[in-house]
Amino acid sequence: MSWLRRYRDAIAGYGFLAPFLGFYAVFLLYPFGLGLWMSLHDWEIVGNYRQFIGWLNYQELWDDPYFWEAFKRTLQFAAMAAPAATVLGLALALALNKPLRLYGALRAIFFASSIFSVTVVTLVWTMVLNPDQGLLSHTLRSVGLEPIAFLADRDWAMPALVVTTLWWSAGLPMALFLAGLQQIPPEVYEAARLDNA
């Protein structure tokens, strides 16, 4: 059974990956493929009517002004959130890149938000942004200002979502930057101090 010996490592490797690959296939690959397949049909969500129509759905989308509006908003959101998350992650990493116990705890706290599910994040930020009972409304009222309905206001909704997303997602870039910063040997920092950097 020489083939068994030859592929033993590969078999073990795929064996360990199997649970993940199973879920990945069932809950991501299959729905994704099904979605693509459905997009090429006139497909009743409730009912059995399925008619292959080729690119017609995409043609309709192309001509839909709401689609382009949504597309624009998504680009705006990405343009605000992605660079901000990177800069904030780097800033946090630089501030917390010290071998002190307090900083270790702070790193854990800043990273913790990024492991919450989207449901938890939504619930938490609803409590913050709610115009009647929310944390921000209380704060605004206590300094004599009118509370703002952040999520219902045309001008405030997008920034509010960006801030929420930053709170949720800055932890991961921070962890990546920290990992990179800690690869730099301390002597390089010392050499830089001697070089007036």
Add this chain to the structure above:
Amino acid sequence: MADVMLRDVRKRYSAQTVIHDVSLDLRHREFIVFVGPSGCGKSTLLRMIAGLEQISGGEILIGGRRVNDTPPGDRGVAMVFQNYALYPHMTAAENMAFGLRNIGTPRAEITERVTHAAKTLQIEHLLARRPAEMSGGQRQRIAIGRAIVRRPDVFLFDEPLSNLDAALRVQMRVELVQLHQRLDATSIYVTHDQVEAMTMADRIVVFRDGRIEQIGTPLEIYRMPANTFVASFIGAPKMNLLETRVVAASPGRVEVSLPGGRAEVAANGGALTAGAPVTFGVRPEHLRPTAGEGIFRGQARAIERLGRETLLHVTSADGATLIATDTGDSPVRMGDTVTLALDPGSGRLFGADGVALPPTAATPSGGGVP
């Protein structure tokens, strides 16, 4: 002028003191080597001079200026690290230019200085390369170049050759000393390698446990070690040390008993009386096998033939071992009984506390211990 003065310099980490009130005067253009076993504080002291470690007490003066609170970049020092500490994303030329750019040196002058240093170190062909594309020896040359271009008053070397292979280490040792002679700067060099200390230093400072054990020229330290620690740390093979007792003491002369004989040492025995415990020390090159009278008798238990000479490990009946030197073609064989003779005036005596007894004027030494 860049005299470096340390006045009662101390370093404490919470409860632990790692440098105990060290005072030192280093003269302009001197090549000073700090040597000692790992953990003796030599690197910490160097880093305190560089400004990379805070000073817990005392003061440091460079060129007469108190620099305790001066940031590292403003002390007029440049440092070469054991792991080179080059900036990985910069080319060799950029690495060397970085410090000068940061203090606003004109571009033309930076180019001139980098070119000049590259020529001195024979690294012109490496200037466009990044550290990852260079060997360890090449990286260390760039790191030395980075130190040179700043034209510092004081060069600080923290075990710069430890990561290089043996052959390159010997070559760089010589080059660093030649470089020092060309530059108008004081050099402080930290190493745990006593051969580097002996070959490079104008003066050696021997450290142990955060204290200075001895300061002196290499030969002073080799010939007149201040205590048993220095005696066993400097020299390879190290100085033979045997615990023994005084047989007779008279002014300027102490006689001790050894297995198979007695040795006479020119030393001021002072208050020593017969029977007092002392340590007898002698370098292997001052002991040789003899057919006549000797100071020590034992069996050859190990023979190391080095070509130019032969090292004989001679062990007495009660287990004491001395290493002696014989000619390259020594006739001694394993198990032979050997009698060892002592070169006149070459023995040393250390008191029960390990401190050397003061030698007499007759001792052929390299001078006093400062």
